[in-house]
Amino acid sequence: MGLLCAVSLPLIFLTVHYTGRKTDFGDASVMGAATTSLFAVRGAFPIHCQPGEGLDLAVQGVKLRGLSNKAVWLGNSQLHAVNQFRSGERNAPDLLSERLANRSIDLITVSLGNGNLQEHLILFHYLLDHIQPDIMILPVVFDDTREDGLRDSVVDLSRSERIVRSLEQSDIGRKLLKISSASAPVPSDEATPQERSEAQLNIWLDEQVPLWSARPEMRGDLFISLYKLRNTVFGITPSSKRKIIPGRYSNNMAAYEAILSTAASSGIRMLVYIAPIGSDRGERPYVDSEYRRFKEEIALLARKYGADLENFEDLIHETLWGLKDLTTVGTGKELDFMHFTAAGHRVLAEQLERKFFTEPFRAREQRR
Amino acid sequence: MIFNSVTYLVFLTLAVCLFWMLPTRSRLWLIFLSSLIFYGFWRPEFILLILFSASIDFIAAQKIDQYENQARRRGWLVFSLICNLALLFYFKYLLFFVDNSLAFASVFGHEIPTPLLSIILPLGISFYTFQTISYVVDVYRRMIPAQRDFLLYGCFVTFFPQLVAGPILRGHELLNQLTQRPSFNVEMFAGGLRRIIYGLFLKVVIADNIAPLVDEGFAGSIAKMSALDVLTLSFLFGFQIYCDFSAYSHIALGSARLMGIHFPENFNFPYIARSPKEFWQRWHISLSSWVRDYLYLPLIGAKVDDRSVGGLAVASQEKVFAGRYQVVALFVTWAVMGFWHGANWTFIFWGLYHATYIQIYRLSTPFRVMLPTWIRNLIGWGVTLLICMLSWIPFRANNIGDALSMYAILFDPLRYSFLGLRENSYLIAALLMIGFMLTWLANRLNLKLAESYERIAFLLECGVIAIASGLVFVFLRPVSQFIYFQF
Numbered sequence: 001m002g003l004l005c006a007v008s009l010p011l012i013f014l015t016v017h018y019t020g021r022k023t024d025f026g027d028a029s030v031m032g033a034a035t036t037s038l039f040a041v042r043g044a045f046p047i048h049c050q051p052g053e054g055l056d057l058a059v060q061g062v063k064l065r066g067l068s069n070k071a072v073w074l075g076n077s078q079l080h081a082v083n084q085f086r087s088g089e090r091n092a093p094d095l096l097s098e099r100l101a102n103r104s105i106d107l108i109t110v111s112l113g114n115g116n117l118q119e120h121l122i123l124f125h126y127l128l129d130h131i132q133p134d135i136m137i138l139p140v141v142f143d144d145t146r147e148d149g150l151r152d153s154v155v156d157l158s159r160s161e162r163i164v165r166s167l168e169q170s171d172i173g174r175k176l177l178k179i180s181s182a183s184a185p186v187p188s189d190e191a192t193p194q195e196r197s198e199a200q201l202n203i204w205l206d207e208q209v210p211l212w213s214a215r216p217e218m219r220g221d222l223f224i225s226l227y228k229l230r231n232t233v234f235g236i237t238p239s240s241k242r243k244i245i246p247g248r249y250s251n252n253m254a255a256y257e258a259i260l261s262t263a264a265s266s267g268i269r270m271l272v273y274i275a276p277i278g279s280d281r282g283e284r285p286y287v288d289s290e291y292r293r294f295k296e297e298i299a300l301l302a303r304k305y306g307a308d309l310e311n312f313e314d315l316i317h318e319t320l321w322g323l324k325d326l327t328t329v330g331t332g333k334e335l336d337f338m339h340f341t342a343a344g345h346r347v348l349a350e351q352l353e354r355k356f357f358t359e360p361f362r363a364r365e366q367r368r
Numbered sequence: 369m370i371f372n373s374v375t376y377l378v379f380l381t382l383a384v385c386l387f388w389m390l391p392t393r394s395r396l397w398l399i400f401l402s403s404l405i406f407y408g409f410w411r412p413e414f415i416l417l418i419l420f421s422a423s424i425d426f427i428a429a430q431k432i433d434q435y436e437n438q439a440r441r442r443g444w445l446v447f448s449l450i451c452n453l454a455l456l457f458y459f460k461y462l463l464f465f466v467d468n469s470l471a472f473a474s475v476f477g478h479e480i481p482t483p484l485l486s487i488i489l490p491l492g493i494s495f496y497t498f499q500t501i502s503y504v505v506d507v508y509r510r511m512i513p514a515q516r517d518f519l520l521y522g523c524f525v526t527f528f529p530q531l532v533a534g535p536i537l538r539g540h541e542l543l544n545q546l547t548q549r550p551s552f553n554v555e556m557f558a559g560g561l562r563r564i565i566y567g568l569f570l571k572v573v574i575a576d577n578i579a580p581l582v583d584e585g586f587a588g589s590i591a592k593m594s595a596l597d598v599l600t601l602s603f604l605f606g607f608q609i610y611c612d613f614s615a616y617s618h619i620a621l622g623s624a625r626l627m628g629i630h631f632p633e634n635f636n637f638p639y640i641a642r643s644p645k646e647f648w649q650r651w652h653i654s655l656s657s658w659v660r661d662y663l664y665l666p667l668i669g670a671k672v673d674d675r676s677v678g679g680l681a682v683a684s685q686e687k688v689f690a691g692r693y694q695v696v697a698l699f700v701t702w703a704v705m706g707f708w709h710g711a712n713w714t715f716i717f718w719g720l721y722h723a724t725y726i727q728i729y730r731l732s733t734p735f736r737v738m739l740p741t742w743i744r745n746l747i748g749w750g751v752t753l754l755i756c757m758l759s760w761i762p763f764r765a766n767n768i769g770d771a772l773s774m775y776a777i778l779f780d781p782l783r784y785s786f787l788g789l790r791e792n793s794y795l796i797a798a799l800l801m802i803g804f805m806l807t808w809l810a811n812r813l814n815l816k817l818a819e820s821y822e823r824i825a826f827l828l829e830c831g832v833i834a835i836a837s838g839l840v841f842v843f844l845r846p847v848s849q850f851i852y853f854q855f
Contacts, residue, residue, distance in 0.1 A: 002826060002830050003558045003561060003562065003830070003833060005830065005834075006829075006830040006831070006833040006834040006837065007561075007565070007833065007834070007837045009834045009838075010834050010835070010837055010838025010839075010841065011838070011841065013838070014838065014841070014842075146790070148584060148790075149580075149584070179587075192409065192410055192411060193408065193409045193410075193412070194369050194370065194373065194375060194409040194410060197375045197409070198373050198374060198375050201374045201375060201378065202374065205374065215841070215842055218842045219842055219843065222842065230792075230795070243787075245788065245789065245790055246589075246592040246786075246788045247588035247589050247592050247593075247788055247789075248588075248790070250589065250592065
C-alpha cells in the first residue's frame with residue numbers, strides 16, 4: 001500500500017502540474033520570457049531559420065528567387081533573440097536581408113541557440129552544397145567556443161554523400177563525421193524487434209497519455225531548475241568570468257579555420273566579425289588574457305584566408321542590451337550580455353551594411 | 369530486450385501476471401518461452417546459438433554424471449569446455465587474434481592482407497557461457513546432480529532477468545527454486561518492485577546523464593587534459609559504470625523476485641571498500657566468485673567453494689601451492705578476468721593492474737598491521753578508492769596508448785595548474801561522490817531506524833521511492849544499452 005502511494009504521488013503531482021501547460025523552449029525556458037525569438041519570412045519562404053525548422057524551405061526560396069548574389073549569415077541566438085520585444089519590431093537578419101535585396105543580394109540567416117563553430121561548419125557545407133553562396137557572414141563569439149556537440153537537426157544535414165565528402169577534407173570535419181555516424185538512425189528495415197516495438201509503444205503513449213508526451217518538457221524544466229540552483233549556490237551571475245575550455249576551444253577554432261579555408265577555396269567572400277558583447281561597467285564576462293588571445297587568433301586566421309574582419313564587440317550601446325529573466329533561483333531580471341533589444345538589432349544591421357557592403361566592398365567585388 | 373525500455377516493462381508485467389496464474393510445470397514453459405522471446409527481441413537468429421550451447425552442456429553433464437570412470441568423466445568435461453570456449457573464442461576473440469597475428473607478422477616483414485571478417489557478438493555470450501561452464505564443472509565435482517529435464521535446465525540457462533548481464537548463477541542457486549512453487553507474497557512482490565525502481569533510477573536518471581560528460585571527456589584531446597581532468601574522468605566513469613551495472617543487477621534481482629525467485633546480491637557499495645579484497649567482495653560479486661572458484665583456487669590447488677557469493681577473496685582452506693606460484697596464479701586469473709570483459713589489450717591491462725594492486729596489498733600486510741585500526745581503515749579506503757577509480761581509465765580509453773598517456777599526465781606536476789573540462793564535470797563528479805557516501809550512510813541509518821522506529825524508516829523509504837519513481841517516469845528512455853551488454 002505504501003509503495004503504491006509512493007509511486008502514485010509523483011504521477012499525481014506531475015499530472016496536476018503539467019496538464020494543459022505547454023512551454024516553448026525556444027523562448028521561455030532557454031532564454032527566459034523577457035527574450036523573444038524572431039525568424040523572418042518573405043512570402044512563403046523563411047529567410048531566417050534554424051536547421052530542422054524551415055531550412056529546406058529557406059533554401060528552396062533562394063533557388064526560386066534566383067537573385068544574382070546569394071549570401072548566408074550563420075550565428076548563434078544573438079541573431080534571432082530580441083529582448084523586451086514589442087509588436088512590430090524586427091531583428092537584424094530581417095532588416096539586413098531587406099536592405100541587401102535592394103542590392104540584388106539574397107540573404108538567408110541560419111542561427112542556433114548555444115551554437116558552436118563545429119555546427120556552423122556542417123551548416124556551411126550544407127549551404128555550400130545547396131545554394132553555392134557568394135558571400136558568407138560569420139559572427140564569432142567567445143561563448144560559442146565553450147560549446148561542443150552536434151544537435152540532431154545539424155547531424156541530419158551531414159548525411160548526404162556530397163557533404164560527407166567535403167567534410168572529409170579537414171581533420172575536424174572527419175571528427176564531426178565520426179560523431180554524426182555514431183548517432184546515425186538505424187534504417188527501419190535493419191531495426192531490431194526491440195527498436196520497432198519501443199518506437200510503436202512510444203508513439204502510442206504519446207498519443208494516448210498527455211503526461212507521457214509532456215516528458216521532454218519535464219526534463220527541460222528539471223534541468224533549468226538544476227541550472228538555476230547551481231548558479232544560486234555558487235554565486236554564478238552574468239558577470240562571472242567564463243574560462244576557456246581547452247579541448248572545446250581547439251575544436252571550435254579548427255572548425256572556424258575549416259570554414260574559412262573551404263569558403264576561400266570556393267571563391268566565397270567572407271565577412272567575419274567579433275560579435276557584440278555586453279559588459280557590466282566595462283567588465284566583460286571573460287578572462288581578459290584569454291579573450292585577447294581569442295581575438296588575435298580570429299584575426300590571424302581571417303587574414304590568412306583573406307576574410308574581411310570587423311570588431312563589433314562594443315558596437316551596441318549599453319542602453320540597448322536589455323534584460324533577461326534571472327538565471328538564479330527567484331523571479332526578476334538581470335543583465336543580458338548576449339542578446340539586445342530591437343534597437344540594438346537595427347544598429348547591427350546598419351553597421352554590417354555600412355562596413356561590409358559599402359562602395360569599397362562593391363568596388364572590390366567588381367574587380368573580382 | 370533492454371530493461372530500460374517500455375517494451376520490457378510491458379513484457380515483464382505480462383510474464384509476471386501469467387506466472388502467478390499458471391501451475392508449476394506451465395510456469396517453467398512460461399519462463400523458458402518468455403526468456404527466448406526476451407532474447408529474440410535483440411536478434412532472433414541467436415536463439416539457436418544459445419540453445420545449441422546449452423544442449424552441449426546438458427548432454428555433457430549427463431554423461432559426466434552417468435560415468436564412474438574418472439577418465440571418461442574428465443573427457444566429457446574437456447569436451448564441454450572446448451565447445452563452450454570455442455564458441456566464445458569465435459564470436460568474441462577471433463577478430464582480436466587475427467588482427468594481432470597480422471600485426472605480429474608485419475613486424476617480421478610479412479605483410480598479409482586483412483581478411484574481411486564480420487562477426488556479431490551475441491548478447492550475453494560471456495555470461496551464459498560462464499554459467500553453463502560452472503554447471504558442468506559443478507556436476508563434475510559432484511556438487512550437484514546432472515539435470516535430466518531439459519525444460520528445467522533451459523530455464524536455468526535462459527532465465528531472462530539474468531540472461532544478458534548476470535548475475536552469473538550456480539546450478540544449485542536457481543534450479544531448486546525453479547522446481548518449487550512459491551506462494552504469492554505481497555512483501556516479496558513489493559521488494560521486487562522497489563529494486564526495479566531503484567535500478568531504473570540508477571540507469572536512466574544517473575548513468576545515462578553522466579554518459580555525455582564521460583563520452584566528451586574521453587573523446588577530447590589528451591594533450592589538452594590536466595591531471596585533475598584525468599582524475600575527474602576516472603571518477604565520473606567509475607560512477608557511470610557502477611550505476612549502470614548495479615542498475616542492471618537491481619532490475620534483474622527485482623524482476624526475479626516478482627516471480628518469487630531470489631538471486632544473490634551482485635553489488636554492495638563497492639566504493640566504500642578499504643582493500644582490494646573487500647572491493648571484489650562488493651563489485652560484480654558473481655563474476656569474482658566464479659573466477660575464484662573455477663580458476664584461481666584450482667590454479668593454486670585449493671579447495672573450491674560452491675557459492676556465487678563472497679567475491680574473489682574468500683579464503684581457501686587448503687592451499688597446496690604457495691609463494692611464487694600463487695603470484696603467477698593471481699596474475700593469470702586477473703589477465704583472464706580482464707580478457708573476459710573484452711577482446712582488447714586495454715582489458716588485459718586492467719586485469720593486470722588489479723593483480724598488481726592485490727599483490728602489493730598482500731606484500732604490505734606486515735606494515736599495515738602496525739597502524740591503528742582507524743588509520744588503517746581510513747588510508748585503506750582512500751587508497752582503494754583512488755586506485756579502483758583510476759583502474760577504469762584503460763577500461764574506457766580507446767586504446768592502451770591513450771590509457772598510458774592519461775596515466776602519464778598524473779605524474780606531470782605542470783598538469784596540475786589548469787582545468788580542461790567544462791565546470792559542470794568537476795561539480796557532478798564531486799556531487800556523485802558525496803551522494804554515494806550519503807546513500808551508504810542513509811542505507812545504514814535506515815536499517816538501524818527500521819529496528820527501533822519502524823514507522824519513520826518506512827516513511828523515509830516511501831519518500832525516496834516517490835522521488836525515484838517520479839524521476840524514472842520523466843527519464844525512462846532506451847537512450848543507451850547497459851555498458852556490460854558489450855561483454
